[in-house]
Amino acid sequence: MTAISSFWRAMPRPALLGLFLFFCAGFADGALVPFFPLWASSEGGIPVGAVGLLFGCYAGGELIAAPLIGGIADRVGRRPVLIFSSFGVGCGFIALFFVHGVAATAIVLILTGMCESVLHPTILTAIADVTAPSAHPRWLSMARVSSSAGQILGPACGALLVLISLDAVFLAAGGMLILGGVVMLVALGETIGSGRSAAGDRGDEEEEEGLSALLPAAFRDGRLAKLLLWVVLFEISGNWIEAVIPLYARDAGTLSPSGIGTLFAYAAALTVGLQMPVSRFAETRSALWLTAGAGLSTIVAFVLFMASPAMLSLIAAVSLCSVAQMLVGPLVPTAVNALAPPARRASYMAASSVAVDLKDSLGPSIGTALYALAPRLPWAAGIPLVAIASLGLGVAIGRARHASTIGVDAEDIRPERSATWSTSPATEEQF
Incomplete structure (x- = not known):
């Protein structure tokens, strides 16, 4: 146990915080995705044929935003982007608790998807900023494991919450990402200096x-x-x-x-x-x-x-x-x-x-x-x-x-x- 504790203390804090945020995002997806079609068709007043279109609105928000703000973390820093996107996605999920109907739900999902478009890429960028290139595959694999671990606990938690109400899964999903945003606000330092020094030779094309x-x-x-x-x-x-x-x-x-x-x-x-x-x-x-x-x-x-x-x-x-x-x-x-x-x-x-x-x-x-x-x-x-x-x-x-x-x-x-x-x-x- 002492050796394990020493190993984790030696790891870069921003990278470990990135793994935690991946876990939060995986938990939110796992808690929300399996139950969204059920909520939409039974309590949200949405026809079955339109459920898939609402899923598409979430991805559509990402498609709209990614080309426009995908590189914003290079301009304003990793820390503010991670904090803003975590709070944005979390608040968007919580907003689904209060909305009904196709139009209102679609608007919320598009805005939430726009916030999410920079979440995962910026986490990976922050991890890459503070780890050696030779260690990137290992850290990226750990990020996938962290996300999958969240996707185990998310549906399990959602399965308990739906016994109370289908709407409750939105609160759990949003609350977890807001928790991730709070942790980033308190504990994460800016990593952009490391990333720029490591990428200084990429040339004007990367700009x-x-x-x-x-x-x-x-x-x-x-x-x-x-x-x-x-x-x-x-x-x-x-x-x-x-x-x-x-x-x-x-x-x-x-x-x-x-x-x-x-x-x-x-x-x-x-x-x-x-x-x-x-x-x-x-x-x-x-x-x-x-x-x-x-x-x-x-x-x-x-x-x-x-x-x-x-x-x-x-x-x-x-x-x-x-x-x-x-x-x-x-x-x-x-x-x-x-x-x-x-x-x-x-x-x-x-x-x-x-x-x-x-x-x-x-x-x-x-x-x-x-x-x-x-x-x-x-x-x-x-x-x-x-x-x-x-x-x-x-x-x-x-x-x-x-x-x-x-x-x-x-x-x-x-x-x-x-x-x-x-x-x-x-x-x-x-x-």
Whole structure:
């Protein structure tokens, strides 16, 4: 215990605070997402067909704001952005406790999404400011674990709160992020000095901000555009799990709102327990092998959903979908980094973030609209979509890995860069 305590005391405080804020954000998402469709359709006065559009409003707020204020932390500092965004998202979630109707809920979600657009990127930036580049993969992995841990406790807490009222989950989600904002206000120091000194050699190209710093990177690089297109297509159906299962299980009489929260908590726990073993298993497999395996797992899950909404089918299907995400999740950021020129890595990762927001906007909207037509239609439509997208994604990631290998060989010719590249391929593969 003494050794563990000494280890944590030696860690940079801003990085540890970043992990805590990731936990708060994961808790809020876990407490809110599984129950939002139930609240919207039963207590919020919102038609089932519009539930997905409201999910899209949240992601839409991020899409609107990310190109405009995505780089604001470079101008005003990490600390004020983290404090403001934590309070903004927390207050937005709490505001959902008081609003009803499609229009009011949509406005609140758009504003909340705008605040959230800078939360996760700025946390990662603050962590990178105070840690060595060689340690970034480890810290980013710890951030994913922190978020997943929050996503375990969030649904579990939500499952208890819905026994009182569905609205109570908004207070819990918002309260946790406000707590994170208070902790940042009290304990976090500014880290931007470290980040600028470490990034001082990136050149004038990195000074671009606004829309030109995000979306054009994907359009100028056809390989990145194709990769992100396959990511969006593959992940659209994955979003149907979060948006459609609560409605599907409730309407079939399989799970209560509390049971749905427990199911999502189980999925997060499965990810925390198996992500590292699955990642080690994946190190020796090709990208196409991994994406094909993820696609097959998802297809089998959709077949189970179509066959029966029974408890065992839901548990098995959710487990298979979690395994699919474990296989694909680490591949995408690695491939984006492989494609990015050294001076444009931030821009490429920002473009990747916009693609994720686009997926979060389209997925629930399409899934709930299909569900409104027929309860099993999302799963039937998702099978061919997943089959095509998983193969295309595997090919795109494989090409990115090949490009990275060529880049490493070329960089080895220049001595001043060889030290950087000598460790990056293995590190990126592990991440």
